[in-house]
Amino acid sequence: MVEPKSQSRERVLQAAESLFMKRGYEAVTVKDIAKAAGIHHASIYHHIPGGKADLFVEVTTRHLYQHQKGMRDAIVNAEDDLHSQLLAVATWLLSQPPLDFIRLTNSDLPSIDEKAADEINNLAYEAVLVPIADVLEQACLKGVVDHPNLGNVAGAILSSIQGLHAVPEPDVLNTRIYMAEQLIAVFIRGIAK
């Protein structure tokens, strides 16, 4: 277990993570983050001397590793069938801030250092897409499903679950999970009669 360098550095990282993931790199200011962390914005530079761009890279990387762990935990703790595993993944994804790959690719990453952008891109792929593709692959080996491009299907599952983050807030979180469950059933069985 890694000890956080300091409590208030940690508050800064959490505030930054939540804001950057929700609104994107350009839409969030250092002052927004400082305010959410409860400190003066000048103090941010004590904790992260590299400034806004470094903060984004650190926090996005961290967020993606957290996803990697969250996804894997969800999958291993789920019942050993495709529907349960995908539902566990969806429940995890909906418990986190929206992870908007379109924005990440087209807006956030072009604003930062290219090398860092590449690393984040690769990590996003490994941490979030691959675990879903692996679940599908396992089901394929068991003979319960079959498809020539499981990566494509994994991407579609991911996109459609994340898309639920854009639906106007239903009564409770439960409802979004219910919608996710409906979608998983569609991916498995289709909507054809």
Place this chain on the structure above:
Amino acid sequence: MVEPKSQSRERVLQAAESLFMKRGYEAVTVKDIAKAAGIHHASIYHHIPGGKADLFVEVTTRHLYQHQKGMRDAIVNAEDDLHSQLLAVATWLLSQPPLDFIRLTNSDLPSIDEKAADEINNLAYEAVLVPIADVLEQACLKGVVDHPNLGNVAGAILSSIQGLHAVPEPDVLNTRIYMAEQLIAVFIRGIAK
């Protein structure tokens, strides 16, 4: 046919549309738009006195109406079966700049006037989601498909097609359309053996 107020106003609107849709409200500057339109940024305010926010509202509204028309045209010109109609919709969507609903909802719209934001939100629903839901509904009435929440399925189809805008550029546009076609088949028949 509505005449454009002026050629250069139209160039401004097109530049703004393309940039805003790709990178979002906050990530695009008035200077970016002016440069893409080939004029000085001060001249933007001659064409759109309301400034950046008004420009975003006008251009986003216009973009959504264009989607409404593009979707309907795609559907009526397609063969009269679900797969063809959804493929036509996907082909249209992939021919346009990415329409990122997560970013629109969580980042762009909160930056502008609330009333305008509501209208854009409703329009997005009517222009893009409803046409897909209608196609599904028609297929349902014909008895070829069946699902208790076609709006949810329509949203998933939309999200997963749009998600293809985040995949690293394949060889040609065709490949994305091919991926879209694979996904449509999955939505209809599922991946279960």
Place this chain on the structure above:
DNA sequence: GTCTATATAAAGATAGAC
């Protein structure tokens, strides 16, 4: 480790000449 004060640069916007 946090603040005040300040520097620097960029963005949105306006005035007015041409």
Place this chain on the structure above:
DNA sequence: GTCTATCTTTATATAGAC
């Protein structure tokens, strides 16, 4: 209708006191 010049505000960032 477009430009130059300018204004104002905001954002990122630094210096230095406490």
